[in-house]
Amino acid sequence: MKLCLPVEKNEGLESPVCGHFGSAPVFMIVDTETLECQAIVNTNQHHAHGMCQPLAALAGESMDGIVVGGIGMGAFSKLQAAGIKVYKTSFRTVRETLDAHKNGALPELTPQTTCGHHH
Numbered sequence: 001m002k003l004c005l006p007v008e009k010n011e012g013l014e015s016p017v018c019g020h021f022g023s024a025p026v027f028m029i030v031d032t033e034t035l036e037c038q039a040i041v042n043t044n045q046h047h048a049h050g051m052c053q054p055l056a057a058l059a060g061e062s063m064d065g066i067v068v069g070g071i072g073m074g075a076f077s078k079l080q081a082a083g084i085k086v087y088k089t090s091f092r093t094v095r096e097t098l099d100a101h102k103n104g105a106l107p108e109l110t111p112q113t114t115c116g117h118h119h
Contacts, residue, residue, distance in 0.1 A: 010039040
């Protein structure tokens with residue numbers, strides 16, 4: 001399975017998870033079986049409120065899910081329409097988040113649990 005996580009900087013599995021999806025400097029795509037990491041610079045990091053273009057920012061990369069600390073309704077809706085599941089994390093690093101996912105400890109987000117504003 002391939003998961004994408006917004007991160008503050010590229011430090012592989014030790015990358016710190018960014019608190020909000022659209023404002024993350026980097027997206028880390030991780031293969032949960034091999035733990036191979038691929039960093040993608042977020043070219044849409046600075047956008048107007050509600051104008052996040054997550055699929056464009058991810059440059060057409062293939063993934064099964066996105067794990068976020070927070071995400072706005074606009075970006076969530078676009079990912080949901082593309083069939084991509086969105087999970088919530090409160091863990092500090094990519095590695096901790098992957099461990100939690102492996103143990104079934106990451107809840108799937110719903111429209112009611114997205115952020116109503118940027119932090």
